[in-house]
Amino acid sequence: MVESDNxxxxxxxxxxxxxxxxxxxxxxxxxxxxxxxKSKDEILAETGHTLGLKDINLTINKGEIFVIxxxxxxxxxxxxxxxxxxxxxxxxxxxxxxxxxxxxxxKELEQFRRHKMSMVFQRFGLLPHxxxxxxxxxxxxxxxxxxxxxxxxxxEWLATVGLAGYEDQYPAQLSGGQQQRVGLARALCxxxxxxxxxxxxxxxxxxxxxxxxxxxxxxxxxxxxxxIFITHDLDEALRIGDRIAILKDGEMVQQGEPEDILLxxxxxxxxxxxxxxxxxxxxxxxxxxxxxxYRITASTIEDALKQMKGFKEDYGYYVNEDGYQGVxxxxxxxxxxxxDKKADLDSLQYEDLEAxxxxxxxxxxxxxxxxxxxSLPVIxxxxxxxxxxxxxxxxEVLGNDDKVTEEKPxxxxxx
Amino acid sequence: MADASWxxxxxxxxxxxxRDIRKYLDTAYRDFSREYGxxxxxxxxxxxxxxxxxxxxxxxxxxxxxxxxxxxxxxxxSRSWKLSLGVVISFFMxxxxxxxxxTMRTMSIILVCTFMAxxxxxxxxxxxxxxxxVQSVVTPLLDIMQTMPAFVxxxxxxxxxxxxxxxxxxxxxxxxxxxxxxxxxxxxxxVDKDVLEAATAYGANSMQRLMGVQLPLAMxxxxxxxxxxxxxxxxxxxxxxxxxxxxxxxxxxxSITNQYFTLGLLNGLAIVALAIIFDRVSQAYAKRSQRHLGxxxxx
Ligand SMILES: Nc1ncnc2c1ncn2[C@@H]1O[C@H](COP(=O)(O)OP(=O)(O)OP(=O)(O)O)[C@@H](O)[C@H]1O
Ligand SMILES: [Mg+2]
Numbered sequence: 001m002v003e004s005d006n007x008x009x010x011x012x013x014x015x016x017x018x019x020x021x022x023x024x025x026x027x028x029x030x031x032x033x034x035x036x037x038k039s040k041d042e043i044l045a046e047t048g049h050t051l052g053l054k055d056i057n058l059t060i061n062k063g064e065i066f067v068i069x070x071x072x073x074x075x076x077x078x079x080x081x082x083x084x085x086x087x088x089x090x091x092x093x094x095x096x097x098x099x100x101x102x103x104x105x106x107k108e109l110e111q112f113r114r115h116k117m118s119m120v121f122q123r124f125g126l127l128p129h130x131x132x133x134x135x136x137x138x139x140x141x142x143x144x145x146x147x148x149x150x151x152x153x154x155x156e157w158l159a160t161v162g163l164a165g166y167e168d169q170y171p172a173q174l175s176g177g178q179q180q181r182v183g184l185a186r187a188l189c190x191x192x193x194x195x196x197x198x199x200x201x202x203x204x205x206x207x208x209x210x211x212x213x214x215x216x217x218x219x220x221x222x223x224x225x226x227x228i229f230i231t232h233d234l235d236e237a238l239r240i241g242d243r244i245a246i247l248k249d250g251e252m253v254q255q256g257e258p259e260d261i262l263l264x265x266x267x268x269x270x271x272x273x274x275x276x277x278x279x280x281x282x283x284x285x286x287x288x289x290x291x292x293x294y295r296i297t298a299s300t301i302e303d304a305l306k307q308m309k310g311f312k313e314d315y316g317y318y319v320n321e322d323g324y325q326g327v328x329x330x331x332x333x334x335x336x337x338x339x340d341k342k343a344d345l346d347s348l349q350y351e352d353l354e355a356x357x358x359x360x361x362x363x364x365x366x367x368x369x370x371x372x373x374x375s376l377p378v379i380x381x382x383x384x385x386x387x388x389x390x391x392x393x394x395x396e397v398l399g400n401d402d403k404v405t406e407e408k409p410x411x412x413x414x415x
Numbered sequence: 416m417a418d419a420s421w422x423x424x425x426x427x428x429x430x431x432x433x434r435d436i437r438k439y440l441d442t443a444y445r446d447f448s449r450e451y452g453x454x455x456x457x458x459x460x461x462x463x464x465x466x467x468x469x470x471x472x473x474x475x476x477x478x479x480x481x482x483x484x485x486x487x488x489x490x491x492x493s494r495s496w497k498l499s500l501g502v503v504i505s506f507f508m509x510x511x512x513x514x515x516x517x518t519m520r521t522m523s524i525i526l527v528c529t530f531m532a533x534x535x536x537x538x539x540x541x542x543x544x545x546x547x548x549v550q551s552v553v554t555p556l557l558d559i560m561q562t563m564p565a566f567v568x569x570x571x572x573x574x575x576x577x578x579x580x581x582x583x584x585x586x587x588x589x590x591x592x593x594x595x596x597x598x599x600x601x602x603x604x605x606v607d608k609d610v611l612e613a614a615t616a617y618g619a620n621s622m623q624r625l626m627g628v629q630l631p632l633a634m635x636x637x638x639x640x641x642x643x644x645x646x647x648x649x650x651x652x653x654x655x656x657x658x659x660x661x662x663x664x665x666x667x668x669x670s671i672t673n674q675y676f677t678l679g680l681l682n683g684l685a686i687v688a689l690a691i692i693f694d695r696v697s698q699a700y701a702k703r704s705q706r707h708l709g710x711x712x713x714x
Contacts, residue, residue, distance in 0.1 A: 110618045113615070118616070118617065121612070126610070138614075139618075142627075
C-alpha cells in the first residue's frame with residue numbers, strides 16, 4: 001500500500017496485530033462472540049460488554065506522523081492507550097521496536113513508559129499543584145534525573161514552545177492553548193522517541209489550534225519523532241499526517257496516505273468525513289495530475305511532429321537540455337514542417353506557458369489552470385516535467401461528489 | 416391460639432438464656448483482659464511515657480512562651496494578625512480565669528490524639544482508596560465507630576486497661592478518627608483521573624503516584640478530615656474525663672454533679688476557644704497551601 005517514493009527505506013517501529021479489546025467484567029468469556037462477527041451493539045445488548053477495538057492491524061514507521069481518526073466513541077483513545085499499555089488488550093500483539101510490550105513486567109513497563117514514549121492529553125493532564133516548569137520536568141523527575149538538570153532542560157523546552165517567562169506560574173493561571181503547550185513541552189522534555197497525542201488540539205479554538213499544528217510540524221522537521229496523533233478533524237489529519245487510519249466502532253475501515261483517503265474513500269463513513277474537507281487546500285498538484293505529460297524532446301521538426309501525432313491533444317510541451325521551454329501546437333509545427341521539415345526545433349516560435357510545481361497546493365493553481373487554454377505542465381523541484389494538470393481534472397477533483405447526497409451521514413462531531 | 420402469639424409479640428429469647436449469654440461473654444472478656452491486660456498495657460507504655468512527658472513539658476513551659484509559640488504558629492500558618500491576636504487574648508483570658516493547667520493538659524492530649532489519628536487514619540484511608548475490598552470492610556466499621564455511643568466502647572477499654580490516660584487516648588481516637596479516614600479515602604478517589612493517567616503514562620510507579628499526585632491533590636479533602644478529627648477530639652474531652660483523663664473536662668464534670676454553673680461555663684468556653692483556634696489555624700493553613708489550585712485569584 002505504501003508507495004515507494006523517497007522514504008521507501010522506512011523502518012517499522014510499532015506493529016500491532018490482531019488487537020481486540022472488550023470492556024467488561026469477563027471479556028475472555030465473550031471473545032468467541034466477537035470472533036463470530038457480532039456487532040458492537042449486539043454484544044453490548046447480549047453481554048453488557050463494550051467492544052472497544054476489533055481486529056486492528058497496523059504498522060507505524062520510524063519518523064512518520066501517523067494519524068488515527070474516527071467519530072466520538074470509535075475507539076481512538078482506547079487504541080492509543082494500548083501503545084503504552086494504559087489499557088491492556090484482550091487479545092493481540094503490540095510490538096515496539098521488536099519487543100512485545102505485553103511481555104514486559106511491571107518494572108520494565110515503567111522503564112518503557114519513561115524512556116520510549118511520552119503522551120499529550122486532550123484535557124492536558126497537567127499537575128495542578130506543580131508550577132509550569134515542574135510540570136515540564138515531571139517526566140525527568142520520575143526518571144530520577146537531578147533537579148537542576150531536569151529544570152534546566154524544562155526551561156529550554158518551555159522556551160521552545162514559546163512559554164519563556166511562565167516557569168513559575170501554575171497551570172490554572174494559563175489559558176487552554178498555553179496549558180497544551182506546557183503539555184507538549186512536558187512530552188518533548190523526556191526525549192522519548194515516540195509521541196502519543198490524544199486529541200491534543202481538540203480542546204483549543206481554531207486559531208490557536210492551527211498555530212499549534214504549525215508548531216508541531218515545525219518541531220517535527222527538527223526532531224523527527226514518531227508521532228501518533230489522534231483527531232476527529234480530517235483537515236487537521238490531512239494537514240499533519242503522513243498516513244491516516246480511520247476507525248469506526250472499533251474497527252479499522254481505511255488506512256493509507258492522505259490522498260488515498262481523500263480520493264478513494266473506502267465507504268460511506270469515510271466519504272462523510274471527506275466531504276467537508278476543502279480539497280483545494282488539502283491536495284497538492286502531484287496527487288491529482290493523472291494525465292501523462294506531452295513531452296516533445298525531438299530536435300527536428302519532423303521528429304517533433306511524429307511525437308505530436310502520438311498525443312491525444314494537439315499540443316505538447318517543448319523540452320530541451322535546459323528543461324521545459326514552452327508549449328508547441330500542432331498547427332505551428334505543421335506550418336514549420338511544410339516550410340522546412342529538417343529545420344531545428346530550437347528556431348521555432350513556441351508559446352510561453354508558466355509551469356506549475358507539483359508540490360503546489362491546488363488552491364494556488366486554480367486561476368492559472370482555468371485561464372489557460374492548454375493543460376498546465378507540472379514540474380518537479382529539478383524542473384523536470386512530471387505530468388500535466390487539465391481544467392477538467394481540476395473540476396472533477398474539486399467538484400463535490402453527487403453520489404452521497406441521498407442520506408446525510410453523521411458529521412464528525414467534536415468531542 | 417398460643418401458636419399465634421408471635422404475631423402480637425416479638426419472639427424473645429428466654430430470660431435465662433439471655434443471662435447465660437451475657438454472663439458467658441462477660442466472663443470471656445474478663446478472662447481475656449486478665450490474661451492479656453498487662454501485656455497490652457505494656458504495649459502502650461511508651462505512649463504513656465510520651466503523654467506524661469509532653470503534658471509535663473507544656474505545664475513546665477512559662478505561660479508567655481506557650482502563648483508566643485501558639486500565636487507564632489497561628490501566624491505562620493495563616494499570615495493573619497487578627498487570628499494571632501485572638502490566640503493571645505484567649506490564652507491570656509484562660510490563664511486569668513485559672514484554667515491554664517487544665518488547658519495545657521487538654522491541649523497535650525488533643526495534640527497527641529490528633530497526631531495519632533492522622534498517623535493511623537491517613538494510611539488506612541489510603542488502603543481504602545486502593546482497594547474496594549478494604550473499603551467495603553472498613554466503611555461499616557467506621558459507621559459503627561461513629562454511631563456507637565462513646566460510653567459503650569469505654570466499657571471494654573476500661574475493663575482492659577483500667578482508668579487513666581491511655582484508655583482516654585484510645586477512646587478519643589476511636590471517636591475522632593473516622594473523618595480523617597473517610598476523607599482521605601474520598602480525597603484520593605476523587606483525584607482527577609486524567610492527571611493520574613498522565614503520571615502513569617510518564618512511568619510513575621505507585622509510590623510516585625501516591626506521593627506526587629494523589630496525596631497532594633487530595634490534600635484539601637484530607638485537611639478537612641483532619642479539621643473534623645480535631646473538633647471531634649475536643650468534643651470528647653468531657654467524656655474522656657469520666658475515665659480519668661485530666662484536663663478541662665473534669666471541672667465540667669464536677670460542675671454537672673455539683674451544679675456549679677459558672678465553673679462549667681468557663682471551662683466550656685475554654686474548650687470552645689481551643690476548638691476555634693485549632694479550627695481556624697488548620698483551615699487557614701489548608702487554604703494557603705492549596706491556593707494555586709484555585710486559579711487566577713492570588714489570595
Ligand atoms: N473503561 C471503559 N469501560 C467500558 N467501556 C469503555 C471504557 N473506555 C472506553 N469504553 C468504550 O469504548 C468505546 C471507545 O471509546 P474511546 O474513548 O476509545 O472513544 P474515542 O474514539 O476516543 O472517542 P472520543 O472522540 O469521544 O474521545 C466507547 O464505546 C466507550 O464506551
Ligand atoms: Mg478519546
